[in-house]
Amino acid sequence: MCGITGIFQGVPSGDSHKPVLEQMADAIAHRGPDDWGVWEDSSVGLGLGHRRLSIVDLSPAGHQPMLSDCGRFVQAFNGEIYNHNALRSELELSGGPSIAWKGHSDTETLLRAFTVWGVEKTLQMATGMFAIALWDREEQTLTLARDRFGEKPLYYGLVAGALVFGSELKALQRAPGWKGELAPDVLENYLRFGCVGGQASIFKDVLKLPPGGLLNVSVSDVRNGALPPVRRWWSPVEAARNALEGRYNNPETALDNIEKALAASVDRQMAADVPLGAFLSGGIDSSLVAALMQSQSSQKVRTFSVGFDDPRYDESGHAAMVAAHLGTEHTTLRATSRMALDLIPRLPELYDEPFADSSQLPTCLISALTRQHVTVALSGDGGDELFGGYNRYVWLPRVWSKLSRMPLPMRQALGRMLKVIPSSGYDRMMAVGGKALPSRYRIRTFGEKLYKLADVLACSSDRALYGGLASMNRDPEQLLKPDWRSGKSVEDLYPALAGFNQVEWMMLMDTLNFMVDDVLVKVDRASMASSLEVRAPFLDPGVYAAAWQLPLDMRVRNGEGKWALRQVLYKYVPREMIERPKMGFAVPLDAWLRGPLREWAEDLLSSSSLADLPMLNAGRVRRLWRAHLEGRRHYAQQLWAVLQVLAWQRYWRPGLP
Numbered sequence: 001m002c003g004i005t006g007i008f009q010g011v012p013s014g015d016s017h018k019p020v021l022e023q024m025a026d027a028i029a030h031r032g033p034d035d036w037g038v039w040e041d042s043s044v045g046l047g048l049g050h051r052r053l054s055i056v057d058l059s060p061a062g063h064q065p066m067l068s069d070c071g072r073f074v075q076a077f078n079g080e081i082y083n084h085n086a087l088r089s090e091l092e093l094s095g096g097p098s099i100a101w102k103g104h105s106d107t108e109t110l111l112r113a114f115t116v117w118g119v120e121k122t123l124q125m126a127t128g129m130f131a132i133a134l135w136d137r138e139e140q141t142l143t144l145a146r147d148r149f150g151e152k153p154l155y156y157g158l159v160a161g162a163l164v165f166g167s168e169l170k171a172l173q174r175a176p177g178w179k180g181e182l183a184p185d186v187l188e189n190y191l192r193f194g195c196v197g198g199q200a201s202i203f204k205d206v207l208k209l210p211p212g213g214l215l216n217v218s219v220s221d222v223r224n225g226a227l228p229p230v231r232r233w234w235s236p237v238e239a240a241r242n243a244l245e246g247r248y249n250n251p252e253t254a255l256d257n258i259e260k261a262l263a264a265s266v267d268r269q270m271a272a273d274v275p276l277g278a279f280l281s282g283g284i285d286s287s288l289v290a291a292l293m294q295s296q297s298s299q300k301v302r303t304f305s306v307g308f309d310d311p312r313y314d315e316s317g318h319a320a321m322v323a324a325h326l327g328t329e330h331t332t333l334r335a336t337s338r339m340a341l342d343l344i345p346r347l348p349e350l351y352d353e354p355f356a357d358s359s360q361l362p363t364c365l366i367s368a369l370t371r372q373h374v375t376v377a378l379s380g381d382g383g384d385e386l387f388g389g390y391n392r393y394v395w396l397p398r399v400w401s402k403l404s405r406m407p408l409p410m411r412q413a414l415g416r417m418l419k420v421i422p423s424s425g426y427d428r429m430m431a432v433g434g435k436a437l438p439s440r441y442r443i444r445t446f447g448e449k450l451y452k453l454a455d456v457l458a459c460s461s462d463r464a465l466y467g468g469l470a471s472m473n474r475d476p477e478q479l480l481k482p483d484w485r486s487g488k489s490v491e492d493l494y495p496a497l498a499g500f501n502q503v504e505w506m507m508l509m510d511t512l513n514f515m516v517d518d519v520l521v522k523v524d525r526a527s528m529a530s531s532l533e534v535r536a537p538f539l540d541p542g543v544y545a546a547a548w549q550l551p552l553d554m555r556v557r558n559g560e561g562k563w564a565l566r567q568v569l570y571k572y573v574p575r576e577m578i579e580r581p582k583m584g585f586a587v588p589l590d591a592w593l594r595g596p597l598r599e600w601a602e603d604l605l606s607s608s609s610l611a612d613l614p615m616l617n618a619g620r621v622r623r624l625w626r627a628h629l630e631g632r633r634h635y636a637q638q639l640w641a642v643l644q645v646l647a648w649q650r651y652w653r654p655g656l657p
Contacts, residue, residue, distance in 0.1 A: 002031060002032040002050060002051055002052045002053055002064070002077065002078040002079075002167075003025065003028035003029075003030075003031030003032050003050070003051040003078060003166070003167040003168070003171070003528075004048070004049070004050055004051075004076040004077065004078045004131060004132075004133050004154075004165075004166065004167055005021065005024040005025055005027075005028065005048075005049040005050075005076075005164075005165065005166035005167065005171040005172075006021070006024075006046070006047055006048045006049060006076065006133050006142075006164070006165055006166070007020065007021065007024075007045070007046070007047050007162050007163070007164050007175060008044070008045065008046045008142050008162060008163040008164075008217065008222055009044070009045025009046070009161070009162040009163075009222065010044060010045060010162075010163075010219045010220070010221070010222030010223040011044070011045050011223065012042060012043055012044065012045060013042050013045035014042075016040060016042070017038075017040055017045070017046075017047035018038050018040065018047070020047075020174065020175065020176060021038040021040075021047045021048070021049035022036075022038060022049070023174040024049050024164075024166060024171045024172070024174045024175065025038070025049035025050065025051050025171070026051075026174075027166075027168070027170040027171045027173065027174050028051055028166065028167055028168050028170060028171050029051055030528060030529055030530070030531055031051050031053065031078070031167055031168070031528045031531070032050070032051025032052040032053045032531075033051070033053065033531050034052050034053055034054040034058075035051075035052035035054065035063060035064075036049075036050060036051050036052065037049075037050050037052075037063055037064055037065055038050070038065070039065035039067075039074055039076075041074075041135065041137065044140060044219055045162070046135060046142065048065040048074060048076040048133055048135065049065075049076065049171075050064040050065050050076045050077075052064060053375070053531055053533060054273075054274070055080065055272050055273065055274055055375065055376060055533055056080070056084075056104065056105055056106055056271065056272060056273055057103045057104045057105035057273065058273050058274070059103055061102045061103025061104075061105060061108070062103055062105035062107060062108075064076055064077060064107060066107050066108065066111060067111075068111040068112070068114070068115055069100075069111075069112070069115075070115055071137070072115065072136065072137055072138050073111055073114055073115065073134055073135065073136060073137070074134070074135045074137065075107060075110065075111055075114075075132065075133065075134050075135075076132075076133045077106075077107045077110060077130060077131075077132050077133075078130060078131045078132075078152050078154075078167055079128055079129045079130030079131060079132075079147065079151070079152045080106060080128050080129060080130070080269075080533070080535065081106035081109065081110060081126050081127065081128040081130065082127050082128045082265075082268035082269050082271065082535075082540075083125075083126065083127040083128070083268055084106035084109040084110070084126075084128075085109075085271075087109050087113055087122075087125060087126065088101070088109050088112075090125075091109070091112050091113060091116060094116060099112065106128070110122065110126070110132070113125070113126075114134065119134065119143055119145070119214070120214065120233050123145060123214070123233050123234070124233065124234070127268065127540060127541060127542075128147065129147045129149075129151035129152050129535070129536075129539070130145070130146070130147045130151075130152055131144075131145070131146050131147070131152040131153060131154040131167060131209070132144065132145040132146075133165065139218075140218065140219050141216050141217065141218050141219075142163070142216075142217045143214065143215070143216050143217075144156060144165060144209055144213075144214070144215040144217070145209075145213070145214050145215075145233070146209045146210065146211055146212065146213050147211065147212070148211060148212050148234045148236070148539070148541060148544075149211050149212075149236070149382070149511075149515070149516065149520065149539045150210070150211030150212075150516040150520055151520055151524065151536065151539060152167070152524065153167055153168065153208065153521070153524060154166075154167065154208065154209040155167075155168070155169055155172055155201060155206055155207070155208055155209075156206070156207055156208075156209060156215070156227075157172070157201075157203075157205050157206035157207055158205060158222075158225060158227065159172065159175045159176075159177050159178055159179075159205075160175075160176055160177025160178075161177075161222075161225060162175070162176075162177075162222065163217055163222050163227070164178075168352050168525075169201065169202075169203065169206070169352040169353065170349075170352055172206065179655055180203055180652065180653075180654050180655060181203060181204040181205075181654060181655035181656070181657065182202065182203065182204065182649075182654040182655065182656055182657065183200060183201065183202060183203055183204040183205075183206075184484055184615050184657055185200075185486070186200050186201075186202060187480060187484065187615055187645070188476050188477055188480060188484070188485065188486050189476070189493070190202075190354055190356075190476075190641070190645065191473055191476035191479050191480070191638075191641050191642070191645075192471050192472065192473055192474070192476040192490070193470070193471060193472055193513075193514075193517070193518070194355070194356035194357050194472040194473075194518065194637070194640070194641050194644075195353075195354075195355055195356065195357065195517045195518045195521060196353045196354065196355075196517070197513060197516075197517035197518075198210075198517070199230075201353060202352075202353040202354060202648075202654070203654065204657070209230065210230060210232070211234075211236075211516055212232050212233055212234035212235060212236070213230045213231070213232060213233070214230065214231045214232070214233045215227070215228070215230050215231075216228065216231075234541075236508065236511050236512060236544070237497060237508060237512075239541070239544060239545065239548070240500070240504075240508060240544075240548045241499060242545075243544070243545040243546075243547075243548035243549050244499070244548055244549070246545075246549055247548075247549050247550070247551065248549050248550065248551070249551070251551075251554060254549065254550050254551065254554055254564070255554075255564055255567055255568060257546045257549065258543075258546050258547070258550065258564055258565070258568060259568045259571075260546075261540070261542045261543045261545075261546040262288070262289075262292060262537060262538070262543055262546075262568070263292050263295075263296065264540075264542065265537040265538075265540035265542060265543050266289060266292040266293055266296065266378070266537045267296050268540075269378055269535045269537050270293060270296070270297070270378070272375070272376045274374075274375040274376060275302070275373065275374040275375055275376070276302070276374055276375070276376040276377070276378075277301065277302035277303060277304055277370065277373065277374040277376070277377050277378075278290045278293055278301060278302070278303050278304070278328075278377055278378040278379070279303075279304055279305070279366065279370070279377050279378070279379045279380070279534075280303040280304065280305050280319045280322060280323055280328070280330070281305060281315050281318070281319055281380075282305070282315050282317075282318030282319035282320075282321065282322045282577075282578075283315075283318075283380065283578075284380075284383065284389070284562050284565050284566060284569055284578060285380025285381075285382075285383030285384070285389070285538065285562075285565070286319075286379065286380035287322050287326075287380075287569060287572075287573055287578065288380070288383075288565055288568060288569045288572070289378050289379070289380050289537055289538075290303050290322070290323070290326055290328060290378075291326055291569065291572035291573060292537075292572075293328075293378065294326045294327060294328055295572065300327060300328055300329040301326075301328045301329065302328065302329045302330075302331070302373065302374060303319075303323050303326075303328040303329070303330045303331070304330075304331050304332075304333055304366065304369070304370045304373065304374075304377065305319035305320065305323075305330070305331075305332050305333070305366075306332075306333045306334075306335050306362060306365060306366040306369065307332045307333065307334050307335065308335055308336070308337070308362070309334075309335075309336045309337055310337060310588055312588065313362075313586050313587060313588065316332045318577070318580065319332070320332060321577055322573055322577055322578075325573055325574070325577065326572065326573065331373060333365075333366060333369035333370065335362065335365045335366070335369065337587075337588075337592075337596075339365055340361040340362065340365060340587055341592070341596055341597065343361055343364055343365070344361070344597070344600070345600075345647075347360065347644065347647065348644075348647050348648040348650070348651035348652065349651060350364065350525050350526070350529050351521070351525050351648075352525075353648070354641075354644045354645040354648040355521065355522070355525075355644060356472065356637070356640045356641035356643075356644045356645075357518050357522055358586070358587050358589050358636075358637070358640055359522065359586060359587070360522050360525075360526060361587050362586075362587060363522055363523060363526040363527075364526040364529065364530075367526045367527040367529070367530045367532050367534070368529075368530040368532075370530075370532060371530040371531060371532040374532075375531075375532065375533060376532070376533045376534075376535065377527075377532060377533070377534050377535070378534075378535050378536075378537060379523065379534050379535070379536050380536075380538065381515075381519055381520065381523055381534075381536040381538065381539065382515065382519075382536050382538030382539045383538045383562065383565060384510075384561075384562075385507055385510045385511045385514070385515045386507070386511070386538055386543070386544060386547040386548075387547055387550075387555050387561070387562045387564060387565050388503065388507060388555035388556040388561040388562055388563075389561045389562045390506075390510065390561065391561075392466065392469045392470070392506060393503050393506055393507065393555075393556050393561055394556060394559050394560070394561060395469070396462065396465060396466055396469060396502070396503075396506065397502055397503060399453070399465070400462045400465055400502075403457065403459075403465070404462075408458060408460075411457040411458055412457065412458050414454075414457055415454040415455065415457040415458060416454075418450055418451070418453065418454035418457075419451060419454050422447070422631075422632065422633070423447030423448055423450065423451050423633060423634050424447055424631060424634070425447065426446050426447030426450050427445070427446055427447040429446070430442070430443060430446035430447075434446075445634070447634065448634050451633070451634075452468070452469065452474070453469075455468060455474045455475075456468030456469060456474065459491075460491070461491055462502055463491045463494050463496070464489065464490055464491040466494070466506055466509065467490030467491060467493060467494060468490060470509070470510070470513075470514060471490065472637045472638065472641060473637065473638040473641060474490070478617065478620055479616060479617055479620055479621060479638070479642060480615055480616060480617055481614070481615060481616070481617050483615075484615040494509055501552065503552060503555075503556055504552065507555075523536075550564055566578065589636040589637070589640060590628075590634055590636045593628060593636055593639060593640075594628070594629055594631075598629075601625070601639070601643055604643050604646040604647060604650070605621060605622065605625055605642075605643070605646070609646055609650070610622075610646070612646075612649055612650070613645065613646060613649050614656070616642070621639075621642055624638060624639060624642075625639060
């Protein structure tokens with residue numbers, strides 16, 4: 001795990017790029033505190049920078065940027081190739097056993113593979129998470145590539161006539177000629193979803209390489225100031241379609257296939273030359289990862305959970321029970337609300353772009369605390385998207401099957417009726433009545449969810465309904481002045497995909513959007529801020545294919561998601577330890593904004609602060625704030641999105657259009 005950066009001018013450079021590359025690499029030193037390096041080709045004004053977090057092959061043989069044996073390729077690489085030993089074996093078979101390996105790093109394996117098989121075939125064969133910059137000295141081309149699911153980030157853009165790129169925006173900020181002008185057209189979707197999604201970034205003319213993306217840039221491309229289009233070397237949609245063709249009809253075979261694929265992925269991801277452990281919340285995904293780790297280890301696996309001083313958000317007791325049953329060496333890391341509150345001023349620096357998923361706070365805390373014990377941690381990320389874990393996979397088909405029969409005016413009237421009772425009143429009803437319900441029907445923030453449902457009753461299609469349920473703020477345009485509103489409906493954000501039913505389509509949309517733009521961004525920035533590598537065994541091409549080969553009712557069955565994973569997990573952990581309401585990684589944001597964060601929020605929502613982002617509808621924002629303070633509605637998530645973009649603006653001071 002590392003950080004990469006670079007500059008490509010396309011013309012000979014009289015001066016060395018080394019000082020600038022060092023500055024760019026130093027800006028992301030937290031991603032790689034163990035070593036650093038730069039490499040230049042002055043004939044075309046190219047320079048690569050690297051910061052290393054040593055995980056596999058701690059010796060100098062793993063130093064980067066790394067030159068291939070043949071001298072043709074130079075690589076700066078961020079990530080892990082979990083099957084690189086298998087790739088080495090294949091290379092030795094194809095190239096003979098005489099290969100003189102200098103060390104046992106996956107970087108060296110990749111370079112040899114690129115030389116023998118070419119770039120795209122190597123990427124297809126590799127299993128892992130990565131962002132790669134590869135300079136071909138023979139063809140005079142720079143290749144940027146990103147892993148299948150977007151676990152590792154890579155930003156790029158033209159700055160003062162040069163192509164600059166890096167793992168984080170703060171590296172690009174150090175490039176000569178950086179202006180950092182705000183891209184206002186991304187604000188509406190940011191306010192809708194709480195993250196800057198897709199290939200755009202918060203800065204004008206700076207892009208993100210998409211997951212499974214490949215960009216080949218020649219000297220002439222840079223000289224002409226026109227970058228070529230990105231090619232996709234892997235597509236989750238096509239991979240899902242291919243897997244559906246081999247769908248299993250035998251449930252036992254399908255379950256066995258899932259367990260074998262997950263076990264193999266976990267086994268590959270346990271390879272490290274540094275201390276390794278796993279996050280364990282006590283939920284289905286992390287418990288299954290920990291169980292498979294322990295079943296394949298001759299020693300006690302180290303597991304970590306975080307306990308909070310607020311019992312409403314503390315899962316550490318459940319995690320400890322699961323750990324005791326599995327026999328892991330478990331550590332409960334204690335975190336306090338004060339620790340989370342103290343972290344908030346650092347968020348614009350950590351995330352580079354506005355980011356408003358408040359679970360970023362506990363994720364940052366558990367990463368920092370875990371790093372005190374291990375350098376690598378396995379997680380359960382991806383389980384919800386692949387195996388049907390979100391409530392909307394159950395709710396939307398049921399709701400839409402009824403809504404679609406009702407005339408639109410009737411639905412609108414029903415929405416107004418739902419809002420007669422304050423959302424806090426629904427919360428109290430659930431607190432009292434929920435005790436008589438089965439655990440899976442007890443819903444946290446019940447009032448907020450009902451209000452969200454009321455807001456989407458007028459949707460004209462199931463795609464629009466999904467978009468509303470997936471939104472943090474269903475009416476983001478109301479927070480912007482008219483000139484900055486797109487006029488697009490939420491339905492326009494999602495393509496129709498032939499060959500997938502309603503639930504499958506939602507899982508694909510979450511894989512393409514929410515997982516990439518929210519979940520994986522949150523985990524990468526939070527973990528790398530503490531120089532902790534987090535690996536996700538669910539995000540493995542074999543596991544992905546096995547998930548899509550499942551009959552749909554083995555993912556979502558009887559009003560419950562992740563049915564197949566539950567059946568596998570019950571082999572290792574008793575059902576009663578697992579069957580409890582999904583808690584999530586939450587913080588009491590409502591109460592904090594009315595209490596300890598009120599002064600901080602008031603400062604950011606002041607007239608002068610709001611004026612610094614003139615696109616915002618200041619009057620609407622202030623009305624939401626007053627309604628929230630008075631307890632008339634729960635606007636914490638919508639306000640958090642506004643507060644984070646204002647805090648980001650204050651820290652980064654972008655140029656305005």
